[in-house]
Amino acid sequence: MEEACAGFTRFDFCQILDATENFSEKMIVGWGGFGKVYKGQLPGGLNVAIKRADEHAAMLEVNSELQLAKLQHANVIRLLGWCIHGKERILVYDFMQNGSLDRYIYDRTKGPMLNWSKRFKIITGLTEGIVYLHKHSMFWLVHRDLKPHNVLLDCNMIPKIADFGSARALSSDIAEEHTSRVVGTSGYKAPEYASRGVYSTKTDVFSFGILVLVIISGRKNTILNKQGDTVGDLVRDTWHMWKDQRLHELVDPLLGDRYEVTEIMRCAQVALLCAQEDPANRPTMTDVAAMLNSESISLPMEPKQPAKLIHGCADRDTTSTYMGQSSRTIEVTITSSAPMSTRVRIILDPEV
Missing domain, CATH: 1.10.510.10 (Transferase(Phosphotransferase) domain 1)
Incomplete structure (x- = not known):
């Protein structure tokens, strides 16, 4: 992990504890691929997102996340630094104040x-x-x-x-x-x-x-x-x-x-x-x-x-039919002007 993070800030574990108020639950802002994400504030006032690896997280997942260390693009989250302390593996990112989409x-x-x-x-x-x-x-x-x-x-x-x-x-x-x-x-x-x-x-x-x-x-x-x-x-x-x-x-x-x-x-x-x-x-x-x-x-x-969509079973503005390729199942979708639709499933007797 240290080799992968070369060139990025190494944070002291005490800094991480201070920033997250000892990993307080009230500072949790989400869950990532391998652990919880906390909002934290560094001494200079910079807000950061601190991802703390779950102790059961596979090292492969952590290493995959570290691929990010080498990525620099306006539409990819930016890694700021990292911290290793005993079994703790922590990554620090820019904090996105508007959260997730x-x-x-x-x-x-x-x-x-x-x-x-x-x-x-x-x-x-x-x-x-x-x-x-x-x-x-x-x-x-x-x-x-x-x-x-x-x-x-x-x-x-x-x-x-x-x-x-x-x-x-x-x-x-x-x-x-x-x-x-x-x-x-x-x-x-x-x-x-x-x-x-x-x-x-x-x-x-x-x-x-x-x-x-x-x-x-x-x-x-x-x-x-x-x-x-x-x-x-x-x-x-x-x-x-x-x-x-x-x-x-x-x-x-x-x-x-x-x-x-x-x-x-x-x-x-x-x-x-x-x-x-x-x-x-x-x-x-x-x-x-x-x-x-x-x-x-x-x-x-x-x-x-x-897949499974077939034309021509009725007025195509109102009804469409789906037929399973590997079964004798017909699915009929009745579509109204609303974005939702009603489905009816008809299971035919198996072919002799």
């Missing part, structure tokens, strides 16, 4: 503070941060747990990617690796990673796509595991809205009509491209940056239908 995006009171302009800047900032992780960080780093809780907001609402406890370095930007220990959060995990433990930079691309849809809609992406779901209801609903040219129904009601329709449409279509089931069909984050940063660039492809 999920505190705003799912909160009906705080949500209006994120107007569309701020949400769009969060989306583009995250894009730039992930491009850096994937291509310019010397590591080809895959975060593996991108979600609103791991996006921190500074005083200007600029997003900072945080919590690298699950991150892994690849041998190249097109490499695939396997793991028997799948981490991450349901609703954000790419299908190939959730089911087979396969991860690559395209794993983060999928998670980014979900993040964008959540930022636009204020909704969560629920995976219906018992129904063979792989991408989530938010992805499927958005795909219907995009196909039927009614993406305005996706927009968070808290935004009212104060948003750029063209930006919403472009962001939603890019998100659907990112959230496709087959990683080979997903764009790279460099492609995503190009598509979001230039209105003159036409989007190169249409997002494929989410």
